[in-house]
Amino acid sequence: MMQKPKTAQTLAMRPASFQDREHLQQAKERRDRIIAVYSTIYGIAKFVFIILMAYGVELDDAPSGIKFHIEQVEDQMAQDSTAQLLQTIEDLFYALHARLNIEITNVQLSESFQLDIHSKTGLMRQNGYLAVASAAGQYLPVPDHIKTIFQACKRLLTSEDICGILDQEIIRMHQAAYVQQAVEAYVANNKSRGYCHPDDVLGYRRHVEMVALDPSSPFARQWIGLNPIYKHAPGMVLATLSKKYIGFQKPINKNINNNSSSNHYEYAVAATTTATVMKKPTPTPTPTPTPLPTTTTIMKRQNSVTSSSTTSSSSSATLSTHRLLPERRRTEANREAAYAMLNSISVGEHRRLEGKRALRQYVRDQLCICFGYCSCARKCTLKSARACPCSARMSVICDVDIGHHGQQWLDEEGQEQQPVMDPRENFSKRCAQLACALFAGLCSVNKGTVMSFFEVYMEVKAGSEVFQQEVLAYREIMGEM
Numbered sequence: 001m002m003q004k005p006k007t008a009q010t011l012a013m014r015p016a017s018f019q020d021r022e023h024l025q026q027a028k029e030r031r032d033r034i035i036a037v038y039s040t041i042y043g044i045a046k047f048v049f050i051i052l053m054a055y056g057v058e059l060d061d062a063p064s065g066i067k068f069h070i071e072q073v074e075d076q077m078a079q080d081s082t083a084q085l086l087q088t089i090e091d092l093f094y095a096l097h098a099r100l101n102i103e104i105t106n107v108q109l110s111e112s113f114q115l116d117i118h119s120k121t122g123l124m125r126q127n128g129y130l131a132v133a134s135a136a137g138q139y140l141p142v143p144d145h146i147k148t149i150f151q152a153c154k155r156l157l158t159s160e161d162i163c164g165i166l167d168q169e170i171i172r173m174h175q176a177a178y179v180q181q182a183v184e185a186y187v188a189n190n191k192s193r194g195y196c197h198p199d200d201v202l203g204y205r206r207h208v209e210m211v212a213l214d215p216s217s218p219f220a221r222q223w224i225g226l227n228p229i230y231k232h233a234p235g236m237v238l239a240t241l242s243k244k245y246i247g248f249q250k251p252i253n254k255n256i257n258n259n260s261s262s263n264h265y266e267y268a269v270a271a272t273t274t275a276t277v278m279k280k281p282t283p284t285p286t287p288t289p290t291p292l293p294t295t296t297t298i299m300k301r302q303n304s305v306t307s308s309s310t311t312s313s314s315s316s317a318t319l320s321t322h323r324l325l326p327e328r329r330r331t332e333a334n335r336e337a338a339y340a341m342l343n344s345i346s347v348g349e350h351r352r353l354e355g356k357r358a359l360r361q362y363v364r365d366q367l368c369i370c371f372g373y374c375s376c377a378r379k380c381t382l383k384s385a386r387a388c389p390c391s392a393r394m395s396v397i398c399d400v401d402i403g404h405h406g407q408q409w410l411d412e413e414g415q416e417q418q419p420v421m422d423p424r425e426n427f428s429k430r431c432a433q434l435a436c437a438l439f440a441g442l443c444s445v446n447k448g449t450v451m452s453f454f455e456v457y458m459e460v461k462a463g464s465e466v467f468q469q470e471v472l473a474y475r476e477i478m479g480e481m
Contacts, residue, residue, distance in 0.1 A: 034082050035475070036468060037162055038089045042073050043431070043467025044153050045096045047460070050435040051149065052103075054140060055244055064177035069095045074428055077471065078478035093157070098175045100154045105223055106242035107147040112219065113207050113246065141443055143245045145451065149442055152457040156464065183237055204246065205239040212238060325365060330385045332356075333367055337384035346370065346377035347384070360398045366391040373451050375444050390444060396437040397466055427474045431467060438463040 045066050052059060059067040069092035076088045141149070156162070211217045325333070333347075340350035348370040351362055355369075362369045368380035368388035380386050388394075442459060445451055 031082055034085055035471065038073070038077075038085055039468040039471035040162060040464045041089050041093050041096065041157065042070070042077075042471065043435075043464045044157055044460070045070050045073075045092055046431050046435045046467070047438055047463065048096065048100065048103075048150070048153060050432065050439050051146070054439065055146075057244065062181055064095065064181055066092070066095050066099050074424060077424075077427070078475055093162075097154070097157060098178065100150050100157070102175060102178060102241065104147060104150050104154070105219075106238075107143045107150070107245050108219060108222075109208055109211065109238060109242040110245035111143050111147075112211060113204055139443060141445070145442075145445070146245070148451065148453055148456050149460070152453060152460045155457055156461055179237060179241075182241060186237065186240055204243060208239040208242070325385055329365060333385040337381055340381055346372040346374075347381040348372070348374070348377060348388075363391060363394045363398045369394060370441075370444075371455070373445050373455065374441070390441070393437045393440050393444075396433050397441075397463075423474070423477055427470070431470055434463070434466055434470065438466075 049059065049066060049070060059065055061068050061071075069088075073088055073092050076084060079085055079088075140146075211219050214220055336350055336355070337347045339354075340347040343350065346368075348368045349372055351357075351367070351369050352359065352371075355362065359369050366387040368376060368386070368390070370377050370380070370388065370390050374390065376389050380388050438459070442451075442456065
């Protein structure tokens with residue numbers, strides 16, 4: 001008789017135990033979703049931060065800026081409380097969304113101003129910043145392309161997976177705080193000089209005032225109604241915020257007709273020599289890649305968050321000059337390039353679609369896996385086993401060491417033990433490298449090729465997934481400490 005109550009008690013406890021496991025599973029899934037959103041928003045913010053720095057924007061630690069909120073998110077990255085994670089990432093989300101709106105508007109304002117060759121020459125003599133911008137123009141994208149990048153970031157940020165409903169009031173609050181801070185900083189910097197209106201060399205400030213005050217202009221129809229802050233912002237402020245993109249705008253030359261370029265690659269002629277390429281692969285000299293000035297830090301591999309004391313990888317300037325692929329790998333590379341020519345696509349796209357190896361292995365062997373719009377795609381396709389100049393950037397994204405066949409992996413300097421870094425600092429630097437690598441890929445577009453919005457969006461989305469892996473690895477490391 002004493003066994004029946006025990007049996008009844010055991011049966012009564014089983015549903016409770018099952019419910020507890022179900023609740024724990026639901027809580028784990030919810031935490032994973034929050035971490036995924038957390039890492040995606042952080043990755044986009046880090047990417048936008050790198051872009052703004054590349055264009056010479058000085059970002060301070062003001063509470064209305066994204067730099068302040070990025071540091072807050074990094075401080076809370078290993079937090080277990082979902083409520084704290086949501087509160088921290090919500091602040092970054094709204095600040096980032098407001099900044100993207102402002103930068104898209106700034107680019108549109110700069111595009112509405114026609115800059116001819118003579119005006120640009122005179123501008124370089126009077127404005128040192130735009131002179132530097134002109135020198136970097138060969139590396140940084142034009143305003144139309146950077147606007148597409150910002151719009152892709154905004155689309156991913158406002159996707160259904162990231163947010164359901166945007167809080168417009170908070171977005172407007174951040175925009176108003178940013179504009180107010182710009183006004184105060186501008187007045188403080190120019191008040192001591194005795195004037196608040198600098199020389200309007202090209203008439204750009206007058207142009208912005210006319211566009212902002214004209215209710216029938218495309219700018220007013222798109223932005224004034226949705227963002228009342230622009231209606232009350234002085235034209236001087238809008239001109240100051242948007243003038244950084246003028247130096248990267250292509251001057252208008254009326255004697256040259258701009259014909260639309262085709263995105264298709266002319267591999268048909270090269271395909272006629274496919275049989276020769278497959279029979280007799282010819283080794284080709286390795287070209288010296290030209291790194292971006294804004295992405296030189298990404299070419300030196302830093303320690304990954306999974307290992308605080310590892311040796312750094314080689315930079316793009318030290319891509320294997322004595323690179324010697326095994327004969328079997330060279331023959332396979334020639335065959336892949338031949339198939340790509342027959343299908344009129346780049347060899348990188350062929351390896352992504354039908355490659356027999358993982359992408360990490362191609363990067364380790366310095367073989368091209370770039371899309372067709374990359375500036376290296378045509379040469380890497382025609383020269384088959386060519387060392388891809390984007391291998392250093394891809395090695396950062398794929399987190400692999402570039403292989404050196406036929407020579408020692410690291411020299412004596414590279415074999416020295418690196419100092420142990422703080423995990424948080426290491427994580428921040430690693431994510432900055434990923435953001436630089438992602439931006440470098442979007443800058444390395446073949447001349448005459450225009451990337452579609454979908455292509456840019458997929459690049460940004462793929463980059464955000466890499467950030468998510470870094471966040472998960474960092475949380476795992478911090479959980480073990």
